[in-house]
Amino acid sequence: MYQLLNNLRVLEASSFVASPLAGLYLAQMGADVIRVDQIGGGPDFRRWPQAESGASFYWEGLNKGKKSLALDLARPEGREILKALATAPGDTGGVLLTNFPANGFLAYEGLAALRQDLILVRIMGQANGGSALDYTVNCAIGIPQMTGPETLAEPVNHVLPAWDLLTGAYSAFALLAALQHRQATGSGQEVRVPLSDVGIATIANLGQIAEVVVGGQNRPRYGNAVYGAFGRDFVTRDGRRLMIMAITARQWSGLIDVLGIGPAVAGIEASRKVSFAVDEGLRFLHRDALFPLVEAAVASRSAAELGEAFDKAGCCWGPYKTVLEAAGDPELVGANPVFSTIEQISGHSYPVPGAMATLPQLNRSLPTRAPRLGEHSDLILAEVLGMSSGQIGKLHDQRLIASA
Known part of the structure; x- marks a missing residue:
């Protein structure tokens, strides 16, 4: 107080x-x-x-x-x-x-x-x-x-x-x-x-009234995918579920580096004639190709290993916890x-x-x-x-x- x-x-x-x-x-x-x-x-x-x-x-x-x-x-x-x-x-x-x-x-x-x-x-x-x-x-x-x-x-x-x-x-x-x-x-x-x-x-302040009035239709469900950006839950090798986001260019490049998926992402960009480097919306539109890459890479590593690497690279991520686990978290x-x-x-x-x-x-x-x-x-x-x-x-x- x-x-x-x-x-x-x-x-x-x-x-x-x-x-x-x-x-x-x-x-x-x-x-x-x-x-x-x-x-x-x-x-x-x-x-x-x-x-x-x-x-x-x-x-x-x-x-x-x-x-x-x-x-x-x-x-x-x-x-x-x-x-x-x-x-x-x-x-x-x-x-x-x-x-x-x-x-x-x-x-x-x-x-x-x-x-x-x-x-x-x-x-x-x-x-x-x-x-x-x-x-x-x-x-x-x-x-x-x-x-x-x-x-x-x-x-x-x-x-x-x-x-x-x-x-x-x-x-x-x-x-x-x-x-x-x-x-x-x-x-x-x-x-x-x-x-x-x-x-x-x-x-309305978030643009959602404009979205439906101008577009003429409601936004569909996307499950746990974050609308208009790269973000979703992924499961690690040891069964931990992480929420992984990449909104900024730095977060995206860090994610690619940590997961070692740079060549595969470049291949998608070349085949679809897009660049994911700065446009978060494009990462969302092409999630059908990007999500499987991230799924496989995350599934090959432990949560502790990924967490340390993500933090060093400036990535945006968070572990899924229960309220009881959050209440016991020192940080x-x-x-x-x-x-x-x-x-x-x-x-x-x-x-x-x-x-x-x-x-x-x-x-x-x-x-x-x-x-x-x-x-x-x-x-x-x-x-x-x-x-x-x-x-x-x-x-x-x-x-x-x-x-x-």
């Missing part, structure tokens, strides 16, 4: 992936992020994967370094407390991150009447207010039709919630952009980030300064990441565990709203708030 945003307080009323992730990224850069949940936990509080106790590793991971306030949001009095926190005065506050409905009790117009310079970043499913999740967005923009073996008829979903992750990162960026605008002009605003817009805009986790082993609220100690960015001029702080639900309820109400211990005690008696 770094202290770049330590003059920023963000109230986060959210659940699932995108919104908590945006709050996590802000917290890892020093923001005081206050997560507000329903007493007893929101819909993601017990989400899988879980510890044997039922504690959610998922919830722990997305809420590291935040403070926790537990409110009864089903009652008007609890909602009023949330609104008061979101619109509390002061230069460091007036920032709300949420995926609550646009027309609910956190509607921008009502909150802006309480604080004119409020910044509200709202993560949505669809721009029209409709419901959407990562997997419904993914199927609607055509990705499952391009994923999987070439011979497969049905669509293939993938396990990485890519649009949730991009939406969370983009929302953190949009929040800071709105904050910079407020600092320059004094004006607040609502920023809406629909998951569906992030998904369709992203594939990825064990000796990686991004990770520290800390005890979480589940009672388990395991490696957790801090900020993914490295700032060489600043000291990297250790990541902080996720809070217990309601752990900071009293502290938040006292510090942000200036409530006395008697007032806070009364809210406990009324069961409007809860503590850990």
Whole structure:
């Protein structure tokens, strides 16, 4: 964690992936992020994967370094407390991150009447207010039709919630952009980030909308081959599977040298009147001839032998690993300064990441565990709203708030 945003307080009323992730990224850069949940936990509080106790590793991971306030949001009095926190005065506050409905009790117009310079970043499913999740967005923009073996008829979903992750990162960026605008002009605003817009805009930014509109047809499946470049998985003599890429000219020449296939590649170039030296697209178009060469050469060498030679030649490659293997990899986790082993609220100690960015001029702080639900309820109400211990005690008696 770094202290770049330590003059920023963000109230986060959210659940699932995108919104908590945006709050996590802000917290890892020093923001005081206050997560507000329903007493007893929101819909993601017990989400899988879980510890044997039922504690959610998922919830722990997305809420590291935040403070926790537990409110009864089903009652008007609890909602009023949330609104008061979101619109509390002061230069460091007036920032709300949420995926609550646009027309609910956190509607921008009502909150802006309480604080004119409020910044509200709202993560949505669809721009029209409709419901959407990562997997419904993914199927609607055509990705499952391009994923999987070439011979497969049905669509293939993938396990990485890519649009949730991009939406969370983009929302953190949009929040800071709105904050910079407020600092320059004094004006607040609502920023809406629909998951569906992030998904369709992203594939358009990658040229995939232009590809089908101009070409008039969908991109077919290519299995594990990387579209438009040389890249695929290959199996070594000792049965290890490696992902081997060659996008740049250096990577391509290094691959040829290591595998000793230069004369054979030159023969293909001569017979087909092409040059693979600088054009990655041509390597893809002629993969029917290139892949068998690489397959045979890789199959004749061990993974360790190839890995050492690839590294010396500046090739781009990577071994296929399970998540368990990756978790035990010193370079990825064990000796990686991004990770520290800390005890979480589940009672388990395991490696957790801090900020993914490295700032060489600043000291990297250790990541902080996720809070217990309601752990900071009293502290938040006292510090942000200036409530006395008697007032806070009364809210406990009324069961409007809860503590850990």
